[in-house]
Every structure is written in C-alpha cells, then in structure tokens.
Amino acid sequence: MGVMSGGQAAVAAIEVEEVKTVFGLIGSATMEMFDALYDSESINFVGVHDERTGTHMADGYARVSGETGVILAGQNGPGATNLVTGLGQAKAAFSPVVSIAGALASGHVYRDAFQEVDQQAIFTPVTKKTWTATGTDRVPEMFREAFRTALSPRRGPVQLNLPRDVLSGQHDFEDLQRPNAYRNTSLPSAGAQGVVAAAELLQNARKPVIVAGGGIKNTGGHKAAIYLAETVNCPIVTSPGHGDAVPFGHPLNAGQMGPRGNVVASRLVKEADVILALGTRLGFNSTFYSYDNINRDAQIIQVELEPTAIGRFFPVAVGIWADAPSAARQIADAIGKIVQRHEIADWTATFQEERGAFLAKRDAEAMMGAGPIQPSGLFKVFRDVIPKDAAITMDAGTLCLQATDALNYWSPKSLHTPMDFGLVGFSYACGLGIKCAQPDRPVVSLMGDGGFGMTISELSTAVDHNINTVTVVMNNGCWGAEKAYQRDFFNGRYIGADVSSPDFAKAAELYGAVGYSVDEIGEVGDAITAALACGKPAVVDVAVDPNALYSFRRDSFKHRGG
Template identity: 60%
Template sequence: MINSKKKISGGQAAVRALKREKTKHVFGLIGSATMEMFDALYHEKSIKFIGVRDERTGTHMADGYARASNKHGVIIAGQNGPGATNLVTGVAQAKAAFSPVVAIAGSYSTKDKMEDAFQGLDQQSLFAPITKKTWTVKNSKIVPKVIGDAFHLSMKPRRGPVCINLPRNILAEKNTYNINLNKPSFSSESNLKGNKERINKATKLLLKSKNPTIIVGAGIKYNSKYREVIKLAELLNVPIVTAAGHGDAIPFNHKLNAGQMGPRGNPVASRLVKEADIILAIGTRLGFNSTFYSYENINKKAKIIQIELEKKMIGKYFPVSIGIHADAATATVQLYKEIKKEKIKLDVKKWTDLYLKEREEFLNNRENENLGKNFPIQPKGLFKQLRKVLPKDSAITLDAGTLCLQATDALEYYDPPSLFTPLDFGLVGFSFACGLGVKVAKPKKTVVSLMGDGGFGMTISELSTAVEYGINTTTIVMNNQSWGAEKAYQKDFFGKRYLGADITSPSFDKVAELYGAKGFKVKKVSEINEAVRAAIKSNKPAVIDVDVDPKALYSFRRDSFQHRIKK
C-alpha cells in the first residue's frame, strides 16, 4: 500500500495505478498534454516505455502484446486532438478482435471550453462507439480508480478495448492517494461452469451423432487450452476445425485438426462444417470471416451446440439447439467427463476415416503441387517454402489483403497462440506493428510478419522503433506492386479499368538497411529459404522484400460483386 501523505500529481498517480495492475510495458508517443505521466514513467523502473512513431501503429503493438500475453496492452497518446484521433483505427481494430487494449489519451483542460481549446475535440464521443467504455476524468482524486476500473472491464467477458481521457490540468493537479500495489483490479482467467442440465443434454445429443464436427475459436486459443479440446475430440474420434483467423487454436500436427473453415479456409475443413449433423462450437461466435453469416458455409440442418462466455453471442448468427453459457475450456472438460461416464462409443468411424483420408490427400497434393518456375514467385510457392523454413514455435502475424488471406490456412501453427490477424476488421497496415507487440510479449519466440507492399509502406516508420528497442522480428513483404485485392476486383468485375491499383515503392530491403535493420531481396523461389534463415539469425529487425508475381490476383469476395456485369 502506498499511503501518500506527500501530495503527488495526477500523472504520478496514474503511473502508480499502472504499476498496481502489474503493467510491464507501455507503448506510446509523448505529447505536452501528458508530460506529468511520462515524467513519472521515467522514474518508474518496473515499467518499460516503448516510444512509437505513430499512435495507430502503437495501438497495434499494444493489441499484439495483449493477444500474445493474455494480458492488457497499454498505449498512451500523449497529445490530445491529433494524438487521440490517431488512436482510432487501432482501437477499432482491437474491438473487432476482442483485444484488451487500454488506451490512455491526453485531453484539453477541464477549465477550457472544447471549441476554444488548443487541439480541442470531443474525445468522449469519438471513442465511445469503439470501446467497451470510455472515461473522461474530471477529478484528479479518482485517477487510480478509473484506471483500475478500465483494467477490470477490458478483461471482463467479452474482452475488448477501453479508453481513458486524462485532461492536462487533472494530470498536473496534486493530491494525496492510497494505492494498494499488491491488489490489481482484474483477473485474466474465467472458470464459469456450464449449467449441468445443458451439459447433460449436449452429451446426449453428441452421442447420437453420425457426422459430428467440433469448431474451435478464440475462447480456446488465447488461453492455450487446446489440450482439453483434443482430449474430447480423441474420446469421440471427431474431427476439429478452427474458426477463420484462429488456425493456431489447435496445433497443426494433430491428426484430428482439419484447419480453418469457411470461405477463407481449406476445402477439407469447409466440407466438414457443410455436412456435419451436429456442430459443437467451442469458444467461437461463428462470425463473419468463418461463415459470411451464410448457410452456404455451414449446414442449415445441423444441430448446433454452442459454448460461449458472452451470453449474447449464443445463437446470435445461427440458431442453436443447445446454448451453454460458460468458459470454453471449463465446459469442454465438463462434457468430457459426462461423455466418458456414458461409456458409449460413437458410430463415426466412416465419417472420421473419410476425413483423415481427405486431409492426407489435401496435404500431399499441397506439397506436390506444380507451382511453376523459379521466377516469377507464386504466392503458393512462397508459402510452401515458409512451411519448410519457419521454426515450429514461430508466431506469425498477417495483414488483410488477398495474399495474406491466402497465407492464413497455407501456413502451419504449432504453439498456440501463434497466429495474429486483423480478423473481421480486415485492416491493411496491421501486421508489422502487431508483430513488434507480440515479440515484446514473447521475446523468445521467432516472430514473422507477412504484409503486402502497400500495407508495409503505411507502417514502415516503425522500423525506427524496432531498431531503437531491439525488437527483432522478421517482416516478409510480398511485393506485387499493387493493392492486390482491389486490382483483382477491377480485373474480374470492372473490365480491367485500373485506377489507383498500381503502386511504386522503394526497395524495402535498402530502406531497412538505412533504418539500421537488416534487409534482404528475394526474386526467385530458390532464394527464399536462405533469406529467411539469415533474417532470423541476424539478431536484428529484418525485412525481406519478395517479388511476387503481380499477375497472381485473386478475388476473395466474389459474392460482393455477383450483381456486377463483367465487361
């Protein structure tokens, strides 16, 4: 307990509150509005400050840190007005990913009228729609309480970002505070059990199934509770598919793992969901990227058992036969125990054997596919080499865009959580910054970030941050000299009338060297492995500029343009 008889500033109290919450890293960009807070961070040696070049990318770092560590990610925008507005894209991204980001923004003095204040802006209204809650502190005495409340709420199911606006005068004002450093405001674990009656009903329904499939999502992934799911799947001899963007929820090398489902998944996993008679959805909303909210991607006749920690998500997108409001792993263990007690063996051998055969054929065909010559590099050729060369414990971050969407299920993940994507927000410019946050959270992991040339161009300035703080990730730029998704739509649906689709960039490998990072250029498939190995071993931030065939364009959302007439 810090019983401060000596008056301290609101900024000092805010930092002590961060310390109470066991904060180890803070990402931020300094500004005059929050100088008291940054000065307090200078003196607080238990918290490492990482200065970023842009508040948006800093928020992506906090997001990656939060997802990889299963704890909060903290970002401070030191300046009100433009510093706060720069947070918006990153906070909105965190909301779509249900990521517990705590955003702290400076704000104009409470003594000023907003319309007359320097860089004045209604930040409360700005952040309210994209956070679980936004606070604007009007009394310096409650700064520690508000920070505690924010940390608690961001971790409370379903997790998500919060924002605290701290006015200049509130941070400067001095008061006495009682802050218990041994009592954080949050718990990162939920052990909510499923209703016994519903568990029993789910058990009986599963045991009658002929073609059952388990779908696993973030509710299992971020807690790394995959062993509980595998144990249940092995008991039932049932295949597992993963929700889109969560292909790492189950280690790739388990034979019952079919990979990612849906329009952005693979055909084996997708067929299982389309033909299953019973679907056990564990810790997943059955959201947009997995289903497009369409029965074209999930069997309309299937009876769905959904286990979800956020009650309002049960049956939100598809009607369920049994909804179980519970922690995903906890309810999975309950199901396992009930099914084991029944001592009934499911009649699913034909269903599962067919799946195992299809999986083996799919993986063999993928490895043996003729991917053309050494040059130009096809996306599948790049992914094939990455499957060979990346260490099995790698964490991989991806952007949006068609090249990264193709990579999502083409790569292999062994150590959950190890795949970090923009998910339903579909954000370009996310991957590199997110990877820096993941590396800070997991310094022993190999972190590899894939991006297109457009997305990397948006965020390249964070190479300064990576070099300055020794955040040694490897970024692979898939350079096709275009905004690939949009160019594909212009090709397929707008008569090849290209406008704004082609882009030019400097040699990213040379730019990386100018920043003090390592740079590599790859023009042929045969050069990929050597470059990746050298980048990982360099013990520096590294950028590999890979020339990808600019003609390898693919329209992912063809359904969005079916009403167009191709000319």
C-alpha cells in the same frame, strides 16, 4: 503514497497493475505522466512513431501475454484520434488494450480551444468503455476501473482521457489498492442440463464436427478441445484467423473452415449432422451468415462466453453460456460415462484420408519453378523454414488471406491477424508488440507492399529498442484484393490499384536494420533463415507475381454476374 501529481499517480497506478511495457508517443498534454515514467524502475517505455501503430503493438502484446497492452498518446486532439483505428481493431479481436490519452484542460472545454475534439464521443464506439477523468483525486480509481474492464469477460480495449489540469493537479493519495479479484475470477462453467443435452447429441451423431474459435485459442484451451474431440473421435476445424487454436500436428485437426478455409475443413462443416461451435460466434468470416457455408440441417451446439452470441446468426439445438475449455471438459466427461455410442470411425477416417491427400497435394502442386514467384511456392517455403515455435502475424489483403490456412501453426497463439476488422497496416506493428512480450520467440510478420509502406517508419522503433522481428514483404506492386475485384468484376478498369514503393531492403538498411531482396523462389528460404539469425530487425522484400491475385469476396459482386 502521499502528495503527488495526477501524472505521478497515473504511473503509480500502472505500476500496481504490474505493467512491464508501455508503448507511446510523447506529447505535451501528458507530460506529467512521461516525467513520472522517467523515474519508473519497473516500466519499459517504447517510443513509437505513430499512435495507430503503437496501438497495434499494445494489441499484439496483449494477445500473446494474456495481460493488458498499454498505449499512451501524449497529445490530445490529433494524437488521440490517431488511436481510433488501432482501438477499432483491438475491439474486433477482443484484445485487452488500455489506451490513455491527454485531454483538453477542463476549463477550456466547449471553447473551440487548440486541439479540441470530443474524445469521449469519438472513442465510445471503438472501445468496451471510455472515461474522462473528472479530478486528480480519482486518477487511481479510474485506472483500476480501466484495467478491470479491459480484462473482464468479454475482454476488450478501453480508453482513458486525462485532462491536463487533472494530470498537473496535486492530491494527497492513500496507498493504492493491489489488483483485485478480477485477475482471479472463475469463468462460468456449463450447467448440467446443457452438458447432458450436448453429450447426447454428440453421442448420437454420425458426422459430428467441432468448430474451435477464439474462445479456445485465446484461453489456451486446446487441450480441452482435443480431449473432447478424442472422446468423440471427431474432427476439429478452426474458425478463420484462429488456425492455431489447436496444434497443426494433431491428427484430428482439419484446419481452417469457411469461405477462406480449405476444402476439407469446409466440407466437414457443410456435411456434419452435429456441429459443436466451441468458443466461436459462427460469424461473418466463418460463414458469411449463409447456409452456403454450414449445413442447414445440422443440429448446432454453441458454447460461448458472451451470451448474446448464442444463436445470434444460426438457430441452435443447445446453447451453453460458459467458458469454452471448461464446457469442453464437462461434455467430454459426460460422454465418457455413456456406454453405448454410435460408431463414427468411418466419418473421421475419411476426413483424415482427405486431409492427408490435401496436404500432400498442396506441397506437390506448389509452383517452385523459374519465373515470377507464385504464392503457392512462397507458402511452401514458409512452411519449410519458419520455426515451429514462431509467432506469425498477418495483414489484410489477398496474399495474407491466402496464407492464413496455407501455413502450419504448431502451437496456440502463433497466428495473429486483423481478420474481423480487415485492417491493412497491422501485421508489422503487431509483431513488434509480440516480440516485446516474448523476446526469446521468433516473430515473422507477413505483409503486402502497400501495408508495409503505411508502417515502415516503425523500423526506427525496432532498431532503437532492439525489437528483432522478421518482416516478409510479399511485394506485388498493387492493392491485390481490390485489383482482383476490378479485374474480375469491373472489366479490368483499374484505378488506384497499383502501388509504387522504394526498395524495402535498401530502406531497411537506411533505418539501421538488415534488408534482403529476393526475386527468385530458390532464394526465399535462405533469406528468411539469414534474417532470423541476423540479430537485428530484418526485412525480406520478395517480388511476387503481380498477376497472382484472388477475389475472396465473390459474394459481394454476385449482382455483377461474376
């Protein structure tokens, strides 16, 4: 490549990785990189208003594209520390984000210099790995390692700190290596012994169920999971936040299980005699680590790409370290070769009857009448008007948690939540990142008023870059989950629970977006339909009954007798 600065080499290294979009906030610490980005013909730079939300955009981009999302914090110190929350969220979601930040000049370290903070120490707990570059000549090497680490199983975010002197220094670089084998590495398949053991357990089961998790969703492995389910003729439930792991319309799909799931799917896992955990840890959101949410007597087959997750929370009869879709196909093929299988048609037929009744009841009991808008009615409208090919993002909070299993997800990678990190303020920015990765796809972001208030400044980013998503603010004037706990377990002693907000529809107009204000349930569908068609970033501000609150974590307050 010849003589160039560290900043130029950094951009060249990103170009070699075939990165198409970089999210970031300009700052003096990485000015050499920004100057090099100015000359890049292959990278689209999306300037954001906050490094945290920019990281959520990179996270969303990575989730749907299967490639790395890249965020560049221009400033060391406060610009870098703003990345921490977003990287904590990406780590919990195993999202391959490459985060880059400027760092203090090497000669100023440990001198209490301007904006000095130990970035290596700060980022280590919230990333898969963190590096601080030690010399200009090593910039391409460290970028190559950052991308390799982010994309290698199990995927996750990485942080690269680039000192000012490293970026401004000059070096005579050789031609950069092209992306190496980590992009085409075969994932491990199941060993024969585990496949046979799993097949025999399923073949002899009377009440088998498959729990499909992120290992199916994130790999696009739904066809393999369905192939196995159809071979066994058993229901599939999905782990929380992964309700899109298999298409909603498949007759064996029971929906989301666990404490935040629906009653039909949750019952299946509580009554099953064999549970195949397919690409899921059976972790907190699925089980609360409790046999209250999973049959104590069930024999568990667990397929996981991360070996330390196998049997971590519940003892397993068969543990298989493998790529979940590959293992599903292997097990299905092995079952197909077994001539005699126990009949489980009654188990599955009963589930399908209950599932149909549940879905019919959900629609029939949706509150569509006059008066304050109720979540059940709002969710029914969402099911009716949100396009089947839409990507839907969620925030944390009581309304979004209710919505995760109340909507219909017709294809994988259509639901994106902050479930494992429980982050408020994630949904809107994540949706912007998804839209950048898939510009022709409808994107609908659901938020509460508190969470949208945290991130409303990114409306400028959306308007400036024509990122036309639809944001539905479910506005109940409070921090709903916490207010529900104060109501149910602390005798209504409310403190800090209520939220004041501007008229979000008018605020959207001030930013140059389109705003819709909705006070009646009959107006919601038309507003969302218009927002999807308007050709601009759009915000639909929906007034939801502030008393329609639900306490999800009742287990946390058992000591209070609730």
